[in-house]
Amino acid sequence: MKALSQKRRHPLAAIALLLMGLLITGGLYAVATTMNTAKASTTTASASDVEEGGKLFAANCATCHGMGASGSKDAPSLVGVGAAAVDFQVGTGRMPMQMNGPQAMKKPVQFNEQQTSQLAAYVASLGAGPAIPADDLTNGGGDAAAGGELFRTNCAMCHNAAAAGGALTQGKFAPALADVTGKHIYEAMVTGPQNMPVFNDANITPEGKKDIITFLKQIESSGSPGGADLGSLGPVAEGLFVWVAGLGVIIAFTIWLTSRTS
Amino acid sequence: MGNHSDGSPNHSGTVATAGQNEVEKFQDPGIPPHRLRLADTDPRAAKRAERQVALLFGISVVGTLIFLVAYFAIDLGNDSSIATIRLQNALLGIGTAFAMLGIGTGIVHWAKALMPDHEVSEERHAIRIEEDRQAAVRIVDDILDETGIKRRPLIRNTLLGAVALAPLPALAIFGDLGPRPDDKLAHTMWAPHDGKLKRLTRDPDGTPIKASDVTIGSAFHVIPEGLNELTEGKLNEKAKAVVLLMRLDPASLNPSKGREEWGYNGIVAYSKICTHVGCPVALYEQQTHHLLCPCHQSTFDLTQECKVIFGPASRPLPQLPIAVDDEGYLVATSDFHEPVGPSYWERDEHERNINS
Numbered sequence: 123m124k125a126l127s128q129k130r131r132h133p134l135a136a137i138a139l140l141l142m143g144l145l146i147t148g149g150l151y152a153v154a155t156t157m158n159t160a161k162a163s164t165t166t167a168s169a170s171d172v173e174e175g176g177k178l179f180a181a182n183c184a185t186c187h188g189m190g191a192s193g194s195k196d197a198p199s200l201v202g203v204g205a206a207a208v209d210f211q212v213g214t215g216r217m218p219m220q221m222n223g224p225q226a227m228k229k230p231v232q233f234n235e236q237q238t239s240q241l242a243a244y245v246a247s248l249g250a251g252p253a254i255p256a257d258d259l260t261n262g263g264g265d266a267a268a269g270g271e272l273f274r275t276n277c278a279m280c281h282n283a284a285a286a287g288g289a290l291t292q293g294k295f296a297p298a299l300a301d302v303t304g305k306h307i308y309e310a311m312v313t314g315p316q317n318m319p320v321f322n323d324a325n326i327t328p329e330g331k332k333d334i335i336t337f338l339k340q341i342e343s344s345g346s347p348g349g350a351d352l353g354s355l356g357p358v359a360e361g362l363f364v365w366v367a368g369l370g371v372i373i374a375f376t377i378w379l380t381s382r383t384s
Numbered sequence: 385m386g387n388h389s390d391g392s393p394n395h396s397g398t399v400a401t402a403g404q405n406e407v408e409k410f411q412d413p414g415i416p417p418h419r420l421r422l423a424d425t426d427p428r429a430a431k432r433a434e435r436q437v438a439l440l441f442g443i444s445v446v447g448t449l450i451f452l453v454a455y456f457a458i459d460l461g462n463d464s465s466i467a468t469i470r471l472q473n474a475l476l477g478i479g480t481a482f483a484m485l486g487i488g489t490g491i492v493h494w495a496k497a498l499m500p501d502h503e504v505s506e507e508r509h510a511i512r513i514e515e516d517r518q519a520a521v522r523i524v525d526d527i528l529d530e531t532g533i534k535r536r537p538l539i540r541n542t543l544l545g546a547v548a549l550a551p552l553p554a555l556a557i558f559g560d561l562g563p564r565p566d567d568k569l570a571h572t573m574w575a576p577h578d579g580k581l582k583r584l585t586r587d588p589d590g591t592p593i594k595a596s597d598v599t600i601g602s603a604f605h606v607i608p609e610g611l612n613e614l615t616e617g618k619l620n621e622k623a624k625a626v627v628l629l630m631r632l633d634p635a636s637l638n639p640s641k642g643r644e645e646w647g648y649n650g651i652v653a654y655s656k657i658c659t660h661v662g663c664p665v666a667l668y669e670q671q672t673h674h675l676l677c678p679c680h681q682s683t684f685d686l687t688q689e690c691k692v693i694f695g696p697a698s699r700p701l702p703q704l705p706i707a708v709d710d711e712g713y714l715v716a717t718s719d720f721h722e723p724v725g726p727s728y729w730e731r732d733e734h735e736r737n738i739n740s
Contacts, residue, residue, distance in 0.1 A: 317670055320670070321603075325597065349477075
């Protein structure tokens with residue numbers, strides 16, 4: 123310290139100080155902006171991740187999506203879909219697709235978490251797209267009532283008011299949302315997988331998405347206050363129950379009423 | 385079949401007539417021999433049935449007690465949870481069910497097992513006797529005679545007047561069902577107000593939407609600017625004005641002549657009210673560009689100006705012409721060019737008025 127205090131009057135001290143200040147502000151700024159834009163692409167994608175992801179992609183995905191993910195007649199280009207799309211599609215087992223059908227189905231995942239994040243890093247490196255959301259947006263803790271309102275306006279027509287899912291055209295369907303992780307729900311909203319429309323941050327704010335996830339987790343955990351919900355499918359399930367069980371009981375009683383006692 | 389005034393049953397089929405010809409008189413088989421029940425012969429069985437009935441009544445008592453306990457003992461204070469409400473609901477339901485069912489099944493079992501079960505036959509009495517007919521005519525004549533309505537025309541005429549006027553209040557009451565909606569169904573909040581174009585805003589919070597916010601594949605649920613500020617008739621206005629805003633590749637849109645300017649860079653807005661019976665059509669498939677109505681599966685193709693490609697709807701969804709204002713926000717350049725929603729009697733006339 124003594125050497126430092128002796129040199130502080132050196133003619134070059136001011137320049138050295140200025141350089142130091144610039145470096146610190148610049149460095150802090152760089153860290154802060156990367157934190158903001160790619161709010162933790164979880165395991166901050168390193169060059170090796172991208173490289174590993176590229177190998178995995180070439181081995182598992184390129185058959186349909188083409189080398190360099192430029193797309194083919196069988197599958198879309200993945201340039202610019204972002205890490206969130208990969209994390210959703212691969213993380214829920216929808217990709218790699220097993221066979222062609224009305225839509226890719228959820229199934230046991232084929233890649234572990236590390237491989238998924240490597241694939242995501244590789245696809246994200248091809249072009250800017252939605253990043254994997256930060257944990258604080260997907261863990262609930264938002265306003266469930268506001269989320270419910272957003273859900274009923276934007277989601278309930280396909281996914282059912284109780285998030286039990288529903289049918290679309292020609293074999294396609296909107297899946298039930300129980301047991302889907304908050305992260306995957308968030309990613310589905312920002313990327314619009316398959317026939318689901320995109321709900322970008324300008325449409326539903328990240329805070330609104332957090333509220334929707336909170337709402338979904340809330341109705342999932344609180345159950346149905348009115349007793350058995352019969353799958354929350356509405357009049358079809360309820361009508362079937364009444365026809366089979368209700369009428370069955372009535373018929374049983376009429377038979378008993380008119381039968382002769384021994 | 386001739387005159388039935390003699391009270392003969394009204395045969396209408398040839399089968400019955402043929403039967404009458406073949407068989408002179410139908411032989412009454414009489415009541416089958418009475419069969420005794422177990423409880424009639426065996427006192428132990430009777431005792432057992434008695435205990436069963438008492439048990440059923442006892443179940444009813446228990447059910448009522450369960451109801452009372454659930455109602456009074458379960459506290460639904462401010463700190464109670466949904467689980468408490470669910471428990472109380474279940475117990476109230478179970479209690480009532482057993483209370484009612486116990487009494488009902490008990491009485492039926494009692495009647496079936498223990499009460500006398502002798503078959504009884506009752507002869508049907510003659511349907512119409514000339515004497516009764518005469519008596520009825522006499523009663524009517526007496527009434528007319530005693531009221532003296534024939535002798536007192538003043539009373540008769542004032543009564544007629546009173547009866548004739550009495551339905552008039554009903555007219556006034558039915559009048560209150562109006563006023564006629566006139567062409568309210570043909571106009572929505574999207575019409576420019578004082579020359580100012582209405583902005584497209586998000587449902588439910590009413591914030592305006594920039595064209596740049598709507599990325600390809602997006603679907604926005606839209607209400608007109610100012611809807612949330614309405615104090616009266618807000619839901620009625622919303623029911624007519626709701627719009628779905630979507631963006632697709634401009635190359636896949638095929639606007640017809642005169643409608644080229646109704647979209648903006650592939651952003652199009654269509655009424656959300658189904659033209660079949662008015663359900664909200666909001667199931668948008670962003671890859672096939674189909675809009676599906678959840679009620680009756682009417683399917684509309686966005687790339688063909690929402691033409692109906694499946695289902696019972698008979699008209700395409702009305703398109704809302706949109707543009708971008710100076711600040712980059714989406715605005716409706718006019719109201720819909722046809723009435724939204726399902727058909728109604730004066731719809732064609734209203735559509736002609738809008739476009740003239």
